[in-house]
Amino acid sequence: MERTMADSGSEDIAVIGNTDLTPSESQNNVRNTMFEKGTNLLKRMEISVAEAEKRTGKNAVNMQETYTVYLIETRPVDAVQEATSPVPDSLWRRYSEFELLRNYLLVTYPYVVVPPLPEKRAEFVWHKLSADNMDPDFVERRRVGLENFLLRVASHPALSNDKIFRSFLTEVEGKSLEGNRVRDRISSEGIVSSSCADSRIKALNATFRVKNPDKRFAEMKHYGDELQSVISQLLRVRARAADRLYGVYKVHGNYGRVFSEWSAIEKEMGDGLQSAGHHMDAYAASIDDILEEEEHYADQLKEYLFYADALRAVCRKHELTQYELETAAQDLCSKKQQQEELATGTVRTFSLKGMTSKLFGQETPEQREAKLKMLEAQIEEGEELVKERNVESGEFVKGAWADIERFKEQKDHDLREALINYAIMQISMCKKGIQVWNNAKECFSKM
Numbered sequence: 001m002e003r004t005m006a007d008s009g010s011e012d013i014a015v016i017g018n019t020d021l022t023p024s025e026s027q028n029n030v031r032n033t034m035f036e037k038g039t040n041l042l043k044r045m046e047i048s049v050a051e052a053e054k055r056t057g058k059n060a061v062n063m064q065e066t067y068t069v070y071l072i073e074t075r076p077v078d079a080v081q082e083a084t085s086p087v088p089d090s091l092w093r094r095y096s097e098f099e100l101l102r103n104y105l106l107v108t109y110p111y112v113v114v115p116p117l118p119e120k121r122a123e124f125v126w127h128k129l130s131a132d133n134m135d136p137d138f139v140e141r142r143r144v145g146l147e148n149f150l151l152r153v154a155s156h157p158a159l160s161n162d163k164i165f166r167s168f169l170t171e172v173e174g175k176s177l178e179g180n181r182v183r184d185r186i187s188s189e190g191i192v193s194s195s196c197a198d199s200r201i202k203a204l205n206a207t208f209r210v211k212n213p214d215k216r217f218a219e220m221k222h223y224g225d226e227l228q229s230v231i232s233q234l235l236r237v238r239a240r241a242a243d244r245l246y247g248v249y250k251v252h253g254n255y256g257r258v259f260s261e262w263s264a265i266e267k268e269m270g271d272g273l274q275s276a277g278h279h280m281d282a283y284a285a286s287i288d289d290i291l292e293e294e295e296h297y298a299d300q301l302k303e304y305l306f307y308a309d310a311l312r313a314v315c316r317k318h319e320l321t322q323y324e325l326e327t328a329a330q331d332l333c334s335k336k337q338q339q340e341e342l343a344t345g346t347v348r349t350f351s352l353k354g355m356t357s358k359l360f361g362q363e364t365p366e367q368r369e370a371k372l373k374m375l376e377a378q379i380e381e382g383e384e385l386v387k388e389r390n391v392e393s394g395e396f397v398k399g400a401w402a403d404i405e406r407f408k409e410q411k412d413h414d415l416r417e418a419l420i421n422y423a424i425m426q427i428s429m430c431k432k433g434i435q436v437w438n439n440a441k442e443c444f445s446k447m
Contacts, residue, residue: 118145
């Protein structure tokens with residue numbers, strides 16, 4: 001249950017354990033060796049979200065509020081392997097701070113399918129599952145999800161080397177000014193930029209159509225829509241099935257109660273009925289553990305429900321990049337056409353300026369020369385801009401597609417493993433039901 005999907009598909013992922021820890025004076029020196037540029041962070045650092053704690057304090061408008069904080073613990077892998085067991089670096093973070101970090105990563109790495117956070121409010125719940133975000137069970141599942149998020153980021157070849165991310169893991173707010181600076185930088189660089197970028201994309205989506213869309217990204221965006229739709233349906237079905245399963249198991253509890261009551265009035269069959277009732281009671285009581293395990297698999301599916309959003313975000317950013325390139329190229333073409341028309345004195349297309357010249361006379365040679373020089377400068381700038389846009393677009397496509405391929409490999413592995421384990425769990429449940437009724441059959445045979 002504690003092993004998350006982030007540490008199930010890569011040899012670079014460190015397994016988080018609950019080892020007893022002792023102080024180490026060399027911890028700071030060892031920590032400095034963790035941040036070697038270009039290395040996977042999890043090769044050098046163990047990361048865990050060890051616990052959650054409910055707190056009460058005042059918010060931005062000076063009103064009392066209750067919130068949850070999560071304890072992030074980190075320690076060097078080398079020290080663990082050498083059995084020196086250093087005291088881990090630890091700090092508390094709120095869920096909102098995780099959101100700030102992720103928004104920063106979205107803006108800074110637009111070509112990356114950024115790992116999602118666990119849900120802020122419980123979705124696709126069945127009737128025995130609380131939707132309250134302060135419920136202990138929900139907080140525990142979120143704690144596991146936040147740890148999984150950090151492991152995903154720390155195992156990513158680009159994200160794991162980000163200085164802000166590493167500061168998020170190790171710099172304690174209130175312990176130094178750097179802690180506050182980290183949060184401020186995440187807030188200013190992440191939230192503001194993300195908000196501007198999202199607004200820009202939304203505004204453009206309503207007005208522009210890319211003339212030459214990349215078929216691969218168009219198909220991937222459509223796949224993201226379908227993936228989200230399919231997983232949403234699966235989670236709804238699972239929530240309904242959990243309600244029905246709970247009812248089926250509780251029926252066995254009713255069997256147990258009836259058999260126990262019946263045994264009180266039967267002299268010769270009483271022991272057999274009583275024993276059968278105990279088997280039924282035990283079977284009915286096992287439903288809570290079963291549905292808790294099912295919820296673990298549901299959370300794994302929810303991660304990819306949210307991953308679909310991240311995948312579509314990369315595709316939308318590619319659309320924006322392509323649109324900016326096409327707009328720059330179109331503007332350059334227009335400037336060159338204006339230059340040619342001005343130089344030759346011929347107008348190929350209808351324009352307000354052309355009509356004005358016909359009505360009020362031609363421009364003087366000096367005016368035409370000044371405009372030609374201005375157009376030459378604009379064309380030179382436009383050519384540079386088109387080159388820049390071409391380079392940006394090429395780099396984005398290269399980086400994004402490589403990351404999408406990495407994501408697809410991760411997704412295929414994770415979902416295959418989750419579905420196989422879910423099937424194994426269902427088989428085990430069925431075998432347990434058969435065993436219960438076989439035991440009941442033996443009890444009845446001995447009566």
